[in-house]
Amino acid sequence: MSFPNLRGFAEVAPLASEIAAVTGAREDISLERAAVEELRRSIRGRVLLPDDDEYDVARRVRNRMIDKRPALITQCVGAGDIREAVDFARHYQLLTAVKCGGHNVAGKGSCEGGIMIDLSPLQGVRVDPIERRARVAGGSLLGSLDQECQSFGLATTAGTVSHTGVGGLTLGGGMGRLARRWGLASDNVSAVDIITADGQFRRASSDENPDLYWAVRGGGGNFGIVSSFEFKLHPLAHKVIGGRIYFPYSEAKNLLNFYAEYCHDMPDEMYADVVIFAPPMGVEKMVYFDVCYSGPHREAECALKPLRQAAKPLRDEIEAIDYVAMQSNHDDNDPRGTGQYLKSGFTREISPELVNALVDFLEPHPLRGGMAFFQQAGGAIGRIAPDETAFPHRYPSHNMMIGAVWRAGGEPDPHIAWARSYWKQVEDFTHGFYTNDEFAVSQSRAQLNFLGNHDRLVAAKNTYDPGNLFRLNSNIIPSV
Numbered sequence: 001m002s003f004p005n006l007r008g009f010a011e012v013a014p015l016a017s018e019i020a021a022v023t024g025a026r027e028d029i030s031l032e033r034a035a036v037e038e039l040r041r042s043i044r045g046r047v048l049l050p051d052d053d054e055y056d057v058a059r060r061v062r063n064r065m066i067d068k069r070p071a072l073i074t075q076c077v078g079a080g081d082i083r084e085a086v087d088f089a090r091h092y093q094l095l096t097a098v099k100c101g102g103h104n105v106a107g108k109g110s111c112e113g114g115i116m117i118d119l120s121p122l123q124g125v126r127v128d129p130i131e132r133r134a135r136v137a138g139g140s141l142l143g144s145l146d147q148e149c150q151s152f153g154l155a156t157t158a159g160t161v162s163h164t165g166v167g168g169l170t171l172g173g174g175m176g177r178l179a180r181r182w183g184l185a186s187d188n189v190s191a192v193d194i195i196t197a198d199g200q201f202r203r204a205s206s207d208e209n210p211d212l213y214w215a216v217r218g219g220g221g222n223f224g225i226v227s228s229f230e231f232k233l234h235p236l237a238h239k240v241i242g243g244r245i246y247f248p249y250s251e252a253k254n255l256l257n258f259y260a261e262y263c264h265d266m267p268d269e270m271y272a273d274v275v276i277f278a279p280p281m282g283v284e285k286m287v288y289f290d291v292c293y294s295g296p297h298r299e300a301e302c303a304l305k306p307l308r309q310a311a312k313p314l315r316d317e318i319e320a321i322d323y324v325a326m327q328s329n330h331d332d333n334d335p336r337g338t339g340q341y342l343k344s345g346f347t348r349e350i351s352p353e354l355v356n357a358l359v360d361f362l363e364p365h366p367l368r369g370g371m372a373f374f375q376q377a378g379g380a381i382g383r384i385a386p387d388e389t390a391f392p393h394r395y396p397s398h399n400m401m402i403g404a405v406w407r408a409g410g411e412p413d414p415h416i417a418w419a420r421s422y423w424k425q426v427e428d429f430t431h432g433f434y435t436n437d438e439f440a441v442s443q444s445r446a447q448l449n450f451l452g453n454h455d456r457l458v459a460a461k462n463t464y465d466p467g468n469l470f471r472l473n474s475n476i477i478p479s480v
């Protein structure tokens with residue numbers, strides 16, 4: 001495909017036959033409609049412009065606070081479509097967003113005035129039960145990965161909400177209920193098919209392009225667009241022992257201090273999140289644990305007993321449950337229905353001082369829907385060397401998150417202010433952060449967060465995306 005030349009917006013006023021757009025450097029340009037029509041003809045999927053009916057749904061991401069309008073959206077159904085879209089984006093130096101599940105809380109799957117390369121039509125999971133491998137298309141959601149694997153009695157690490165994208169979650173790490181047994185989702189990637197910024201299709205594995213294989217496992221979408229992931233799978237019985245156990249908020253400090261100890265001796269088969277939650281007004285604050293024991297059922301009671309005895313539960317919903325059902329049990333009814341603001345950081349331990357700060361400062365907040373949440377790490381995640389993949393954070397006990405949610409259309413500012421001031425009380429207890437939760441972080445902090453892996457990531461960026469086409473992520477700045 002050939003493209004007409006780029007024209008400076010300042011020199012030529014846009015005609016009706018031109019489409020206003022912005023470059024990665026945030027310069028205004030105009031795209032000739034004829035070029036967009038040519039792109040439309042050259043892909044199997046769709047190209048959507050703001051006046052197309054489907055545009056408004058396609059541009060959305062999960063966080064309703066994000067309301068960006070790309071100049072155009074390419075909905076890709078295969079690697080060939082991705083190549084065309086990447087060539088087009090590179091030719092015009094367009095600001096480029098890549099959307100898989102659209103869950104990124106900061107809205108990095110969308111952009112204002114650039115091109116959104118939407119992978120959501122590119123879904124599919126093929127399990128090879130003999131080799132224990134799954135090939136997963138780059139726009140797939142976690143629910144289909146879990147379900148297809150479990151139909152063969154297999155699984156790999158995925159996140160805890162089934163409509164999260166495999167793409168964003170895996171490239172940035174991927175923590176979930178099985179990660180203490182088998183490592184992060186990215187630790188289980190054995191190969192990827194990827195379209196890099198030059199539009200080339202590449203395979204990356206331990207044998208082919210090993211620098212790229214290393215970089216995509218934790219380096220996010222910096223190096224290209226993954227059209228297909230290959231995951232290692234592990235045997236997992238259909239039923240696990242899991243669910244939520246709720247306790248009164250009056251026990252919050254005791255429970256969090258208990259939890260800190262409990263996590264120390266936990267077997268890898270056991271996973272427990274804890275949430276201290278201030279729900280909408282009129283509903284009691286509460287503490288709940290979301291647990292999953294994925295080992296032999298006869299050993300579950302022993303692992304769960306201390307938790308059940310930690311205080312008198314309000315409700316105990318832990319039971320034998322299908323793993324797939326558990327993985328979608330707490331999906332929201334309308335995944336795009338709320339605004340969200342999140343601050344997060346990794347903890348090395350949950351100290352009594354941190355517990356006091358969390359509980360004391362959640363207490364007086366004036367809003368609806370605030371929470372503090374610990375996602376458990378440790379186990380196999382921590383047994384991998386920090387430089388074995390690009391994901392360097394192997395030390396954390398937990399990923400600690402402070403979140404505020406509100407109804408779509410609500411005024412975000414008071415919620416954001418609340419979350420920021422709550423975060424100030426606890427931020428000093430954190431050490432680095434999970435790039436997949438990154439929200440309003442400065443470029444320099446984002447670079448530092450890659451710790452000792454940063455320079456090697458820059459080298460990979462220089463090779464595979466020297467012009468920084470893929471910048472809407474935890475961005476590695478090329479040095480060439």
Ligand SMILES: Cc1cc2nc3c(=O)[nH]c(=O)nc-3n(C[C@H](O)[C@H](O)[C@H](O)COP(=O)(O)OP(=O)(O)OC[C@H]3O[C@@H](n4cnc5c(N)ncnc54)[C@H](O)[C@@H]3O)c2cc1C
Nearest residue numbers: 098100101102103104109159160165167168169175221226
């Ligand atoms: C409700 C909720 C629950 C969550 N639970 C968990 C959890 O249990 N564990 C966990 O680890 N994280 C969790 N997360 C965080 C999650 O990992 C990130 O939000 C992640 O970015 C989601 O991926 P996505 O594909 O849906 O996002 P998108 O918004 O579609 O994309 C996010 C980023 O990934 C890049 N990207 C996506 N797909 C590709 C691809 N195929 N090739 C190249 N780049 C790509 C995009 O360019 C963008 O920078 C959760 C988030 C939410 C909102």
